[in-house]
Amino acid sequence: MPKRGYHHGNLKTALLDAALRLIEEKGPTGFTLSQAAKEAGVTPAAVYRHYQGREDLIAEAALQGYDIFADLMEHAYQSGQPSALAAFEATGRAYLAFARKFPGHYIAMFESGISINRTPELAQAANRANGVLERAASDLSQHIPEDKRPPASMFSAHIWAMSHGVVELFARNSPGRASPFPPEDLLESGIGVYLRGLGLISPDE
Amino acid sequence: MPKRGYHHGNLKTALLDAALRLIEEKGPTGFTLSQAAKEAGVTPAAVYRHYQGREDLIAEAALQGYDIFADLMEHAYQSGQPSALAAFEATGRAYLAFARKFPGHYIAMFESGISINRTPELAQAANRANGVLERAASDLSQHIPEDKRPPASMFSAHIWAMSHGVVELFARNSPGRASPFPPEDLLESGIGVYLRGLGLISPDE
C-alpha cells in the first residue's frame, strides 16, 4: 500500500472510494468534491487529473454500482437455475443484499438524479441489471396460464418497487422510523405473498 | 392579496410555499433558505422572524405534509367503509395521490432525513398517518383465517413499501427511467396481486 511521496499511486480509486463513503453519509447533494479530495489526502485540484469534475465522480460511482449490481443479480439468477422460482427468489434477495453492502453505490444509482442516459456505458450497465430481473420474471411467468399472465415487465416492476421501498423505508437508518421486522424478512415475505397472488406458490407453501 | 409595502402580511406561508417548491425542485439538501427568502421577495434575515432556521423550515414542511397526508388517508379510509376491502384499496390510492399532488411535502417527509422525533407534534402527525394504513390493514386481515394471518403491521409495511417504491421509481420524473406503465395502474395491479396472495380477493376477480 504505497501511499507516501508526491505521487499517490492509486488516486483514482481512492477518490472514488472516498466519494462513495461521503455519498453514503451525506447523500448525493451533500457530497463535495473537496471533501473527497481531502479524504484521499490530496488537493481538490488533483481530482481533475482523473475526473472531469464533481458530477463525473458521481456518475462514475453509479456506473461502477450498476456493474457490480448486474453481476450480483446475474450470479443470483444463475445460482437458482434450473428452477425459475429459485432463480427469481435469489434475484430478489440479491437486490436487498446489494443495497445493504453497497449503500454508496445504491444511492449514486437511484437517488442522485444522475441520468441513466448520461453516457452510453451507463445506460448499458443499467439496462443489463434491469434485464436480469426482467428475465427472471419472464421465466417464472411461463408457469402462469397465458390468459392470466401479466406482462413480465409489470411483474418485475412490482418486485422492483417493493424491494426499493423496503430498502428506502426500512433498511436505511431513517431516523426514527425503525421497522418492526428485519428488512430481509419483510422483503422475503412480501415477495412470497405476491407470488402466491400470481398462483406461482401454492397457498400452503 | 396584499403584497406591497414594508410588511409582507403573509410571509410565513409564503416562505413555506417557496420552500416546498424548492424542495421539490432541488431536493432537500439542495434547498436553501436564501433562495426561499428571495422567492418570497424578502431578505434572508427576515426568515428568522418566522422560523428558527433552515432545518426548521424543512421540519415545518414535513409537519404540514404529515397532517395533510393523514387527513387524506383518513378520508379515503372512511370513504370505503363499511367494506374493509374498499377502504383498504382507497387508502392505497390515496397514498399515491398524495405523493403526486404534494411532491414537496412528500420529499420533506420521506427523503429529507428529518427525524420523526424532532418534535412531539411531528411524531404524532407521522404516527397518525401510519395508524390509518395499519388500521385499514388490520380490518382487512380479519377476513383471513387466524392461523394464516400475518401481523397487520407487516401487511401494512408491505403495502407501504410497494407504494413508496412505485412513487420513487416510477412516479417521480427520474431522468431516463420511464415506467412502461402509469404508476397508478402499476400500484393498483401490484396491490391486487398481493391481496390475492393473502386470499382476500378471489383469483378471478
Added chain:
DNA sequence: TGTACATCAGTGAACGCGCGTTCACTGATGTAC
C-alpha cells in the same frame, strides 16, 4: 550504470460565489388616551 529529458501527477494560490446566521437599524402598524 549514468545522464538528459519528456511525461505527467499533484501543488498551492487564487477566483468568484452563495450559503446560514447575527446585528443594530428603520419603517409600518396598531393601540391608548
Added chain:
DNA sequence: TGTACATCAGTGAACGCGCGTTCACTGATGTAC
C-alpha cells in the same frame, strides 16, 4: 379625530465558511541513449 408611543416585521451590511474550478508551477517517474 389627533397624537404619542410601543410593538414588531423586515432591512442591509457584515461575518466566516466551504464550495467547484482554473492556472502556472514543481517534483517524481520512467524512458532513450
